[in-house]
Every structure is written in C-alpha cells, then in structure tokens.
Amino acid sequence: VILPRAVRDALVAHARDAAPGECCGVLVGSAGAIVSAVPARNLSGQPSRFLIDPEDHIQARRAARAAGRDVVGFYHSHPDHPARPSQYDLDHAWPTFAYIIVAVASGKSEAMTVWYLKEDRSAFDEGELNGN
Numbered sequence: 201v202i203l204p205r206a207v208r209d210a211l212v213a214h215a216r217d218a219a220p221g222e223c224c225g226v227l228v229g230s231a232g233a234i235v236s237a238v239p240a241r242n243l244s245g246q247p248s249r250f251l252i253d254p255e256d257h258i259q260a261r262r263a264a265r266a267a268g269r270d271v272v273g274f275y276h277s278h279p280d281h282p283a284r285p286s287q288y289d290l291d292h293a294w295p296t297f298a299y300i301i302v303a304v305a306s307g308k309s310e311a312m313t314v315w316y317l318k319e320d321r322s323a324f325d326e327g328e329l330n331g332n
C-alpha cells in the first residue's frame with residue numbers, strides 16, 4: 201500500500217506523543233493508497249491494548265465518504281515492542297483492512313509495518329509500505 205511521507209511522519213509523531221501508551225487511529229484513502237490518517241481516542245484502559253473509539257471511527261468514515269474516500273485501515277503503536285501484531289491484534293482484526301503498526305522506543309528510530317488478516321482469520325500476512 202502507498203503511504204505518503206507526510207502521513208508516515210504523522211503516525212510516528214502520534215506514536216511518540218502517546219508513548220508509553222498506545223496510540224490508534226483510522227487510515228483513509230482507497231484500495232492501494234492511504235491518503236490521510238485520522239487520530240482516534242484509545243478507549244482501552246489497559247497497556248498494550250488499543251480500542252478505537254467507535255464515535256471517532258464513525259466520524260472518520262463519514263468525513264472520508266464525503267471526500268469520495270473510505271476507511272481502508274487502522275494504525276496503532278507498539279511502545280517498546282516490535283512492529284509485529286500481537287495475539288490481541290489478531291483477535292480484533294477484520295479482513296481486507298490494512299493494519300499499520302508503529303513501533304517506537306525512546307532514543308531509537310521507529311519501525312513501521314503493515315498487515316492484512318487472512319480470509320480465514322488464522323493469521324496476518326505482512327504487506328509492503330511504499331512511500332511516494
């Protein structure tokens with residue numbers, strides 16, 4: 201999926217701001233290209249969990265539709281953890297959406313990966329992030 205540099209930078213900034221908590225948000229665009237990211241509230245009270253506020257999700261979807269776009273995925277951060285999906289991430293993912301994970305650790309450069317749930321929901325396949 202194409203991820204513009206400016207959006208990538210925004211995801212990293214959000215992840216660093218939220219650390220040591222997890223940030224989360226909605227990815228807007230079309231199939232194959234993300235054009236913007238909308239930060240959302242993380243309703244999960246637990247560490248290493250994220251739960252996108254459904255209101256933020258609905259609002260982002262409405263705004264995306266009005267602009268002729270759609271919600272194509274979600275992002276969240278892994279503070280001090282690798283950019284690989286957890287079992288929790290697997291259990292809470294939906295097919296067809298792009299799941300971007302931003303791993304941040306203090307004093308280190310970030311890592312970013314994108315994942316797609318297999319049709320049978322058994323695991324994720326890693327995708328490719330391309331800048332433009």
Ligand SMILES: [Zn+2]
Nearest residue numbers: 276285286289
């Ligand atoms: Zn995660």
